[in-house]
Amino acid sequence: MAGSMNRSRVIFHIDMNCFYASVEVAANPKLKGKPLAIAGNPQERKGIIVTSSYEARAKGVKTTMPLWEAKRLCPNLIVLRPDFTKYRAASEKLFRMLAEITPIVQPVSIDEGYMDLSEIALKQHPVELAYKLQNNILQELHLPASIGIAPNKFLAKMASDMKKPLGITILRKRDIPQKLWPLAIGEMYGVGSKTAEKFERIGVHTIGDLAHADLYQLKRLLGINGERLQNRANGIDSNPVDPDAVHEFKSIGSSQTLPEDTVDLNEIQKLISKLAENVEKRLQRKQAVGKTVQLMIRYHDRKTITRSKKLPNFIDSKEDIVQIAGELLQKHWNQDPVRLIGVTVLDAEDKTAAAKQLNLFTYEQEENKAKLESVIGEMTKKYGENIIRRMQTDHKEDNQVRTSFQKDFLDDFRKKK
Secondary structure, X not given: OHHHHHOOOOEEEEEXXXXXXXXXXXXXXXXXXXOEEEEOOOOOOOOEEEEEOHHHHOXXXXXXXXXXXXXXXXXXXXXXXXXXXXXXXXXXXHHHHHHHHOOOEEEEEOOEEEEEOOXXXXXXXXXXXXXXXXXXXXXXXXXXXXXXXXXXXXXXXXXXXXXXXXXXXXXXXHHHHHHHXXXXXXXXXXXXXXXXXXXXXXXXXXXXHHHOOOHHHHHHHHOHHHHHHHHHHOXXXXXXXXHHHHHOOOEEEEEXXXXXXXXXXXXXXXXXXXXXXXXXXXXXXXXXXXXXXXXEEEEOOOOEEEEEEEEEEEEOOHHHHHHHHHHHHHHHOOOOOEEEEEEEEEOOEEHHHHHHOOOHHHHHHHHHHHHHHHHHHHHHHHXXXXXXXXXXXXXXXXXXXXXXXXXXXXXXXXXXO
């Protein structure tokens, strides 16, 4: 096996098991072995299960389940509110550990990420590396992790899901017919419930069905995504493990279900204000700004609409977000009872990158300034300092009457570590 994998890429997918619950157990060992759930406010409908321990899952407790239902299934369920500061700290320690092994680490969420160990695997067997890493995470952070080993990111992700908790699974391309193809199409990474329903309607029930489906039909159903998913079903994924991808965020949002379906405008506006504040905090934490505000409205019958407005300038403040979201609500809300509201800032950029995305006015100004300074240097020798002051005044007045147009010149600029 080592020789086979060493001739190709060796990708690990690290997936922390019941991460939030596991972090709570690591902080308070008295919780070990007990049914534990992390959830929102028990007094409100938004109190849903975020994650739960395996002891709670054995009783039927599932993620996104309403808290009242979870308690009915497991009366002795211990419920804790999420402590994201604690979870972020544990995540930072985890990714520091991964980075000590290789710099080619790509976090994809707070509790999972990819590692490219192709070079290291030339000297040490991948499975030995995986067991050592898994044990170090368990000993140092007191957190369980599952690891998928494969020649690409998709297969590594699928492999890490095959054995939990504390699983280590190898998924080679030659294993695909036996290990991957029998799985239901809804279990495939990248296939959500709506896409799974579409596949089911055309007779694609398993990942194997997708691998052998008619490509023309898939493209008619899902466009280019149909071909991409079929490639993955056949074990084809050339995407690299990209350490810089973590900086390429494009949207930052927050959503919440109301305690009751409502047509009360004040109640809806209060929630929009709260969500905008959440988005502002996340933007500040990521040092980001955005140019589009999107409002999502889910009605009492679960019908959901999303409406957005693109802005001429970058924004990052709660006040700006509230203003635009309020405009979208006024324009698009049909007055039916509202169940959930979501507020998202799209086209997000790192502040440093955004600052370098000069508008046309600034670009012209700086370009002209460079030319002007060269000319002034020559003219000063002939006419003295007075000519500089006169020309600078004229230049300033000229700038005041120009029209500013937004123009992105550095779309591919990203903050580097």
